[in-house]
Amino acid sequence: MKFQHDFKMISDSPILFKEADNNIQLDFFKHILRVAMFKDGSRLMPTFSVCPGDTKMPQNGRTKLSDEGFEREVPSTEVNPDSVTFTTPDAKISIELHNFRMKVETPDGRLLYKDRDYIAYNWDHELGRGSMHFISREADEQIFGLGDKTGDVNKNHRRFTIATTDSMGFDARYSDPLYKQIPFYICRNSAGSYGIYYDTYSNGEMDFGVEHNNYYIPFKSARFEEDTLVFYIIFGDVPEILQRFEWMCGRNMLPPEWSLKYCGSTMNYTDAPDADNQLRGFIKLCNKYGFKPGGFYLSSGYTQIGEKRYVFNWNKDKIPSPEALAAFFKENGVEFLPNVKPAFLTDHFLYNQIAEKGWFLHYKDGTPAQFPFWSGYGSYLDFTNPEAYAFWTECVKNQLVDKGYKNIWNDNNEYDVCDEEVFADNWGNPIPAKLIRPLFSYLMTQASRDAQLAASKDGELPFSVTRSGIAGLQRISMTWTGDNNTSWDDFRYNHKMAMTMSLSGIYNFGQDIGGFAGPRPSEELFLRWIQYGIFTPRFVLHSWNPDGSSNMPWLYESKIQTVKKLFDLREKLVPYLYEQMKKSRRDYTPVIYPVFLKYPDYDVESDVFFFGDDILACPVFDRGATSVKVKLPENKGGWYLRGESSQSYSGEVEIPCSPDDLPVYFVRSGLLTEYQ
Numbered sequence: 168m169k170f171q172h173d174f175k176m177i178s179d180s181p182i183l184f185k186e187a188d189n190n191i192q193l194d195f196f197k198h199i200l201r202v203a204m205f206k207d208g209s210r211l212m213p214t215f216s217v218c219p220g221d222t223k224m225p226q227n228g229r230t231k232l233s234d235e236g237f238e239r240e241v242p243s244t245e246v247n248p249d250s251v252t253f254t255t256p257d258a259k260i261s262i263e264l265h266n267f268r269m270k271v272e273t274p275d276g277r278l279l280y281k282d283r284d285y286i287a288y289n290w291d292h293e294l295g296r297g298s299m300h301f302i303s304r305e306a307d308e309q310i311f312g313l314g315d316k317t318g319d320v321n322k323n324h325r326r327f328t329i330a331t332t333d334s335m336g337f338d339a340r341y342s343d344p345l346y347k348q349i350p351f352y353i354c355r356n357s358a359g360s361y362g363i364y365y366d367t368y369s370n371g372e373m374d375f376g377v378e379h380n381n382y383y384i385p386f387k388s389a390r391f392e393e394d395t396l397v398f399y400i401i402f403g404d405v406p407e408i409l410q411r412f413e414w415m416c417g418r419n420m421l422p423p424e425w426s427l428k429y430c431g432s433t434m435n436y437t438d439a440p441d442a443d444n445q446l447r448g449f450i451k452l453c454n455k456y457g458f459k460p461g462g463f464y465l466s467s468g469y470t471q472i473g474e475k476r477y478v479f480n481w482n483k484d485k486i487p488s489p490e491a492l493a494a495f496f497k498e499n500g501v502e503f504l505p506n507v508k509p510a511f512l513t514d515h516f517l518y519n520q521i522a523e524k525g526w527f528l529h530y531k532d533g534t535p536a537q538f539p540f541w542s543g544y545g546s547y548l549d550f551t552n553p554e555a556y557a558f559w560t561e562c563v564k565n566q567l568v569d570k571g572y573k574n575i576w577n578d579n580n581e582y583d584v585c586d587e588e589v590f591a592d593n594w595g596n597p598i599p600a601k602l603i604r605p606l607f608s609y610l611m612t613q614a615s616r617d618a619q620l621a622a623s624k625d626g627e628l629p630f631s632v633t634r635s636g637i638a639g640l641q642r643i644s645m646t647w648t649g650d651n652n653t654s655w656d657d658f659r660y661n662h663k664m665a666m667t668m669s670l671s672g673i674y675n676f677g678q679d680i681g682g683f684a685g686p687r688p689s690e691e692l693f694l695r696w697i698q699y700g701i702f703t704p705r706f707v708l709h710s711w712n713p714d715g716s717s718n719m720p721w722l723y724e725s726k727i728q729t730v731k732k733l734f735d736l737r738e739k740l741v742p743y744l745y746e747q748m749k750k751s752r753r754d755y756t757p758v759i760y761p762v763f764l765k766y767p768d769y770d771v772e773s774d775v776f777f778f779g780d781d782i783l784a785c786p787v788f789d790r791g792a793t794s795v796k797v798k799l800p801e802n803k804g805g806w807y808l809r810g811e812s813s814q815s816y817s818g819e820v821e822i823p824c825s826p827d828d829l830p831v832y833f834v835r836s837g838l839l840t841e842y843q
Contacts, residue, residue: 172290174264176251179244184267189290191267196237198257198403198411202269203232204288204298204396210596211395214366215609216639218417224642226556226613227594231366231397257402266290271400277358280400283386288396297369298396304387308356309771310375311405311670314349315648317342320666320761320771322352322375329371329391331581331605331635335650336684339660346581346635346649348605349671350389353408362401362408364415368603368637369393393602406756406764412638413672413755419641421752422675422704423628424745425502426574426645428461429734432679432709433717437468442485443492449719450499456727458720458734462502464576464632464709469505475542477515478508479566493571504576504632505567509559509611510545513537521548526555528589528600536589536600540579547582550610551603552592559611563618573622575615577633577644580608608635612644638672645675647705653682653712658696659774659788665703666776669757670764675748677705681718684711690723691826695787697730698830701737702776702784704744704758729827736829740778747779759784766800773798778832785831787824795831796821804836 174186182193188208194201205211213228219236229235242253242260251262258279261270268287271280283301286293310322317339318325328344337345350365350373365371371391378388389398399415401408413419431453436445446463453460469489470480481489496503511518511527521527527535527546535546549555563575582604591600591607600607612633619629633644640646648664651657661678668676680700681688687710688696700706710718720730744758751758760777762769775797778784783806785795798819799806805815808822809832822831 169291169293170266170286172266174267176246176264182253184262184264186267186290192232193253194232194234194237195240195242195253195255196234197240198401198407199237199415200260200400200402201232202396202398202400206394209395211397212368212393212598212603215606216416216637217366217399218639218642219415221418224417224639227553271361273359279356279358280354280361283383285383297371297390297392298367298394299391300365300389300396300398301383301386302388304376304385305356306376306385308354310352310354310387311771312349312352312362312667313373314347314351314668314671314673315345315664316667317345317660317664320663320670322667324376326372326374326377329373329389331608332583333579333581333650336652337649339651339657339664347637347640347646347671347673348635349638349673350391351412351638351671353405353670355405360403360405360408362399362403362412363389364399364401364412364638365389365391366397366399367391367393368606370601370604405767409670409672409757409764410755413641413674416639416672417642418752418755419674420643420645421628421748422645423630424741425461426630427704427741427744427748428706429458429720429737430462430464430504430705430707431460431719432464432466432707433719434466434468434711435715435717437466437485438471439468440485442468442482443487446486446492447495450496450501452719452721454499456721457731459738460501462504462574463496464707465503465505465572467506467508467578475512475514476508477512478510479517479562481566489570489572497571502574502630503572504574504630505572506576506578507563507567507615508541508579509550509577509582509607510538510540510547510579512540512543512545514543515545518546521555521558522546524554524558525592526552526558528584528591530588531590536584536586538583547584547607548611549591549600550607550614551594553594555592556610556614559614560618560621563615564622568618568622573619573627574630575619575632577608577612577615577631580611580633581605581635582607605635605637608633609637609640609643612636612640616643641673641675645705646673647676647707648678650683650711651679653685653688653692653710655692655788655790657682658692658699662699662774662776662786662788663772665759666761669760674751674758675704677703677707679707679709679718681708681710681722683709687712687714687716687722688718690726691790693718693722694726694729694733694826697733698826699784699786699788701733701740701830702759702778702782702786702832704748706737726827732829743779743782750780762800769798769800781835783833785822785833787831793825794821794823797831797833799833802835806833807836808833810834
């Protein structure tokens with residue numbers, strides 16, 4: 168009966184509840200509770216996100232309810248006529264059998280979590296189509312996470328679309344959605360903290376207090392297009408929850424050290440008719456001014472035929488010998504990262520071959536689905552088709568890796584598929600592609616990486632970057648916050664996005680320093696953004712400025728020496744950063760993160776943040792500012808400005824800092840004086 172669902176516990180190993188055709192399975196793991204809700208005969212999609220510790224992710228995914236890698240706990244159980252209570256070292260979980268509503272209390276009896284009154288789940292579509300979850304909320308609770316979401320670090324009182332899209336020039340304060348689909352958040356309230364991860368790749372929505380309904384006490388909600396609902400509740404304080412979520416999704420890939428150095432990029436070079444000359448000129452200018460790049464992101468202009476871009480094509484008019492160009496960069500100690508895109512335009516020289524094989528996303532009759540894509544129409548490769556996956560891997564190997572381009576930049580992979588009549592092969596079990604949109608970006612990156620791994624030599628670390636992705640992308644790739652906008656406001660909110668990324672389990676990332684879309688940055692903004700970017704893992708200047716300029720270190724001739732001084736500081740910090748990346752991989756902890764993660768009472772919206780565990784970065788985000796005001800957290804022995812040992816600082820301080828200065832940062836007492 169609608170709104171009236173009386174469940175019975177039918178098994179305690181595994182723990183199963185049932186009402187009509189509705190089923191619930193509970194799995195208690197150490198510090199984690201998994202809840203799975205599904206109907207009789209429903210099919211649970213595999214997961215590509217949950218992969219605890221060092222367990223391996225199969226190419227076609229992991230059974231969603233697998234317990235491999237988890238440490239099971241056996242809770243004490245109390246069964247009553249109308250309820251069941253489970254007690255673990257972390258919490259007491261009480262289940263109201265009518266409509267299956269959960270309540271979680273801390274070991275000392277404080278109410279940590281409570282499903283909404285009356286009905287909290289969409290059992291028989293009383294609340295509409297898809298799966299839903301409603302949780303009671305406190306007015307001033309704090310919400311952290313969700314991936315590359317915009318706005319303040321605390322997402323309370325916001326509503327977000329859970330989806331991926333190409334959002335060039337987005338507003339870092341308000342735009343939504345962007346490039347990642349990570350339905351994970353941490354809630355900190357008066358009783359403590361808990362994390363929730365919804366293991367789904369379908370589109371959805373998260374509401375943290377925007378919606379009000381007279382019939383219910385205040386609530387937050389999650390809605391997804393997928394009918395089944397599998398979610399994890401993670402216990403601990405905020406740092407522990409983040410660490411446990413990262414562990415649950417697998418440790419982050421250790422990047423090669425060169426990738427942490429300055430990497431150049433601009434669309435202007437490869438879009439130019441003399442791209443080869445422009446690219447070689449980059450090396451010559453770096454040598455002239457004393458810059459030491461680790462890599463160069465090769466934008467898609469190298470694939471052009473006319474105004475269109477054709478993945479795996481080399482425009483030999485622009486770049487006569489790709490092999491010679493790669494060798495030239497290699498001789499100068501610079502790695503290439505060529506751009507690849509997963510859609511093939513309808514006039515691509517490989518299009519008909521792929522269509523005949525059935526390797527595109529398609530309609531039921533097998534006709535390839537077509538979508539607007541880069542100055543034309545194209546079809547997306549279906550990476551859930553094993554033959555299409557292998558085809559992509561072979562193309563990456565033959566056209567890029569074998570020519571000397573062993574590091575891959577996976578781009579424009581948001582798969583903007585909204586039509587429910589478009590299908591994916593799904594390893595022989597066709598499914599509407601819109602239900603797994605962000606999964607294609609992960610599989611694309613993995614397929615590219617397979618080609619890289621096959622060609623790697625002993626000790627080499629193949630390196631990949633992806634713009635779009637899911638929880639778990641950190642196992643195989645670096646990422647960035649997409650095609651950001653050039654403005655002071657976006658600069659500040661790009662930082663808040665960075666803190667949000669770190670609070671979402673994505674640790675190896677950065678942004679396009681100086682802004683990708685929009686006008687050329689002013690001298691002041693350009694220098695301030697570099698001062699800030701020094702303290703992010705990905706240190707890349709990238710742009711598409713309408714005036715034809717490029718965000719290169721020599722953008723402003725009069726400021727080259729200032730930029731050189733800043734780049735030299737980054738170069739000195741790379742060994743430290745690399746050690747922090749190794750620590751992050753070992754301990755599942757973030758590389759850059761807000762101060763409150765170590766000092767819980769610190770302002771969650773502060774501009775100050777940790778760069779590794781020992782450096783406190785204090786950037787300037789305000790136009791015209793000449794100093795930085797910092798509230799230094801407590802530290803025995805104080806803090807040392809830029810690692811200089813002459814004076815220790817504590818409490819609230821104000822440090823002069825012009826755009827031409829080195830950025831303000833503090834080092835823990837007794838550490839890193841060589842990085843001054």
